[in-house]
Amino acid sequence: MLAQRYLQGDTLDSGEMDKLNELVALWQACLQDISWFLRCLNESIARQGNAENKCRGRFWEGRFKSQALLDEQALAACMAYVDLNPVRAKIAKTSEESNFTPIRQRFHAATTGKQPNNLLPILGGERKAMPKGPPFQLDHYLELVDWSGRQLNPQKWGAIDENIPPIL
Template sequence: MTLPRSSQISLDATPYYHCVSRCVRRAFLCGRDTESGKDYEHRREWIENRMLNLAEVFALDIAAYAVMSNHYHVVLYIDKKSADKWSLLEVIDRWQKLFKASNLAQRYLRGDTLDRCELKALEDVASIWRERLTDISWFMRCLNESIARQANAEDKCTGHFWEGRFKSQALLDERALAACMAYVDLNPIRANIAKTPENSDYTSIQRRIRVAISGEQPKSLLPLVGDERQNMPKGLPFQLEHYLELVDWSGRHLDPRKRGVIAENIPPILERLGISSEHWLYLNRNFESRFKGLVGSAEAVRSACNQLNKRWVHGINDCRRYLSATPC
């Protein structure tokens, strides 16, 4: 039975979520349709631009993404702390970038004086907008509806373009987060549409590599800030060079001619996370198919189940085997 989205997302459990949205039937988001011969490659830019622009409006940061031929992946970080600090003016300004603001909001923006009842009504509405701007479902809705309208207009057709619901996975700890990000970044490699991460167009890994050459990180993505420590800045708990090395190493082992060949020097991040190289390679091939909702160590999944009042979760045995510090 399909579970409501509210039962699958809990900020008490984790702020990180992996989302996947797929086209209905044989609809192509981008790339070349082998049957019709029509090239939809330009649609990759549509979704990448829309995704990155929405992240600037929502209190959501993008950790990883990959745009494929009939689906896309995105790993999101919910930044509720930042949203809680927004002023009333900032909430209204952000919301009206997506939807038409109410008359009260427009008057407030013009500098008109509102009486106490009007101001209270505006604050109540703005609290709903603030909540929606931290909501993954609203982010995906704004992203998918925009792309569907553009694609249907280009194809001169109507009807559903996306599947009814996007798929989401809660990434409960560093192991799940690192494995999922690498899985997402390596999608073009597995699909054999790119030979190297730096040549994987419309992916977060290509964007990170291009900027890393100059010793920087892309402003449009959640930065990698290193190991957990006191006064930890907002960002992913990995070092940039370790993560890039990890993705490159994992990608080389996805090559069918080299499958099963393990490099002698395992990337430092694997040793720190306590995942064996064999299990890491398995996750890079099967992350999406093996896990359905909550993803992390067995201990993290049990804790999240208690918070969400869930008695059982799909894939708990795989979490215990592949993502626990001492796999069985």
């Protein structure tokens, strides 16, 4: 109410202004906190999901997880994990057919020779004086994702069928 009164042009006494300043500082701190944001996002999605499924409880087990990617191997593994999510969930048969993933755009780049504007280009080559981008070759990365997607994992639903030709 203090913020609404202030925004309407009402005059606030010094005690009310002090309280409003405290609230503004709290709101600014919250808006800069990823944990607070994800908690709020989780709550609204959980309420909607629980209403649709007629159930109760947490929607996600945890708000978020963070893992440091300390070397090229970890970076490649993380990228491949993201790119293979639709295959593992049986939403797509192959990684290059999966919508809304970088691998589809990278596959298109490999076939047309044009790098996607919204992704860092996979440039490969030596580390010395290398421009910004993942430090491995595009064709090697595409083969890695294709090979990984063909591996059967008992904890995942899907894999790329062995009868489908390789990505390259």
